[in-house]
Amino acid sequence: MSDxxxxxxxxxxxxxxxxxxxxxIGTGSTAEHxxxxxxxxxADGLSVSGVPTSDRSADLCREFSITLTNLDDTPILDLAxxxxxxxxGALNLIKGGGGALLxxxxxxxxxxxxxxxxxxxKEVAALGQFPLPVEIIPMARQPLSQRLSNxxxxxxxxxxxxxxxxxxxxxxxxxxxxxxxxISKPADLARTISLWPGVVEHGLFCGMTECIxxxxxxxxxxxxx
Numbered sequence: 593m594s595d596x597x598x599x600x601x602x603x604x605x606x607x608x609x610x611x612x613x614x615x616x617i618g619t620g621s622t623a624e625h626x627x628x629x630x631x632x633x634x635a636d637g638l639s640v641s642g643v644p645t646s647d648r649s650a651d652l653c654r655e656f657s658i659t660l661t662n663l664d665d666t667p668i669l670d671l672a673x674x675x676x677x678x679x680x681g682a683l684n685l686i687k688g689g690g691g692a693l694l695x696x697x698x699x700x701x702x703x704x705x706x707x708x709x710x711x712x713x714k715e716v717a718a719l720g721q722f723p724l725p726v727e728i729i730p731m732a733r734q735p736l737s738q739r740l741s742n743x744x745x746x747x748x749x750x751x752x753x754x755x756x757x758x759x760x761x762x763x764x765x766x767x768x769x770x771x772x773x774x775i776s777k778p779a780d781l782a783r784t785i786s787l788w789p790g791v792v793e794h795g796l797f798c799g800m801t802e803c804i805x806x807x808x809x810x811x812x813x814x815x816x817x
Contacts, residue, residue: 598709602623602709615630616703626654627653642661660719667702672703680778694762697793710805716773721773727794733767739788746769750766
């Protein structure tokens with residue numbers, strides 16, 4: 593899928609932004625299109641404030657002069673916009689390929705509306721082909737890896753470019769869990785994983801999304817549940 597499809601989805605999301613809004617601003621390649629297009633509207637006089645979901649997104653927002661805020665000062669957001677690594681027909685998501693799943697879920701949960709921007713390659717019949725990220729406390733790596741393996745996942749510790757364990761912005765580790773498109777009941781799996789000691793968060797976003805703005809080279813389709 594072309595980068596233009598991502599840009600078109602992001603442009604459709606920018607059209608939802610109104611003057612004075614408090615925004616949740618996502619992370620990833622499609623979200624970066626949203627930030628750049630939002631920055632163009634800010635340069636034309638739009639006034640908004642945003643809570644970024646990663647240090648990378650915060651830096652890009654500053655580059656485009658988008659005013660930043662935080663959830664201490666603005667605990668309720670009007671709209672959050674972010675990408676996804678996979679989504680199914682019920683608008684359940686897998687997120688966290690960029691390592692920002694914890695902040696992404698917090699920000700999405702604080703928003704009155706959560707809209708996902710994606711290209712057609714992210715639409716699947718069943719979640720799990722994209723490895724599910726599980727953010728953990730390092731001490732819990734082996735017990736959690738064993739539990740996830742027992743559930744049928746191939747588990748790997750995410751690594752940074754230098755070969756060390758990847759660290760999230762909150763200084764946690766991530767286990768990437770390949771279920772192989774077998775997550776037929778994502779909400780049940782989400783509840784189970786959340787109960788395990790040492791799990792900080794996981795990349796299953798269930799029942800959170802208002803709609804998907806799905807970009808293609810021919811335009812944008814809105815998918816609602």
